[in-house]
Amino acid sequence: MNDYREFSDVELCRLLTEGNHAAFNEIHKRYYSLLYRHAYKRLPHREEVKDILQELFAFIWNNRNTLVLSSGLASYLYVATRNRVINVFNRQKIRDEYADSLQGFLDQGENITDWAIRVKELTILVEKEVASLPPQMRKVFELSRNAHMTYQEIGEMLNTSPLTVKKQIHNTLKILREKLGANVFFLFF
Numbered sequence: 001m002n003d004y005r006e007f008s009d010v011e012l013c014r015l016l017t018e019g020n021h022a023a024f025n026e027i028h029k030r031y032y033s034l035l036y037r038h039a040y041k042r043l044p045h046r047e048e049v050k051d052i053l054q055e056l057f058a059f060i061w062n063n064r065n066t067l068v069l070s071s072g073l074a075s076y077l078y079v080a081t082r083n084r085v086i087n088v089f090n091r092q093k094i095r096d097e098y099a100d101s102l103q104g105f106l107d108q109g110e111n112i113t114d115w116a117i118r119v120k121e122l123t124i125l126v127e128k129e130v131a132s133l134p135p136q137m138r139k140v141f142e143l144s145r146n147a148h149m150t151y152q153e154i155g156e157m158l159n160t161s162p163l164t165v166k167k168q169i170h171n172t173l174k175i176l177r178e179k180l181g182a183n184v185f186f187l188f189f
Contacts, residue, residue, distance in 0.1 A: 005030075009073035016064050024064070027073065028057055035081045042085045052084045129179050133172060140165055141172040 004026035015023035039049045069076045143149045151162040
């Protein structure tokens with residue numbers, strides 16, 4: 001039986017391409033602990049480092065027939081390990097960005113929904129108070145606020161002076177301010 005510990009990396013790679021399990025085991029024994037330390041310096045999570053190395057050695061075995069190690073076995077293994085560590089960081093960064101984005105959306109969505117409900121409730125309250133105004137005062141107020149007409153235009157439409165229209169708007173706002181409270185009043189007017 002051959003002592004694979006004596007074989008060079010080149011010889012082990014040649015035997016690996018032929019499907020020699022003992023050569024693969026020797027490569028694994030020779031480099032696993034070195035690669036583990038190399039990866040652990042950059043990624044201090046034992047299970048993730050073990051997963052990275054498991055994936056790397058599985059890849060080597062599964063692709064042994066097509067694997068080209070032009071720069072040497074050790075160089076290939078170190079670079080492949082480093083790249084897999086970088087991939088872990090990139091995936092984590094993407095997960096973190098996605099989680100932050102999702103959380104921001106949820107926070108914003110919660111505020112938008114809450115605000116929309118409050119505005120709807122306050123609008124109903126304001127409409128109720130406007131509906132309870134005397135008919136002429138309500139009509140003047142609605143033309144001013146809903147139809148966006150000027151005092152002059154309202155006066156011409158209702159055959160009254162713009163000064164009277166202005167006074168009715170002023171009185172309407174005063175009544176609404178008293179009924180709705182100053183805070184609600186300033187949100188809408």
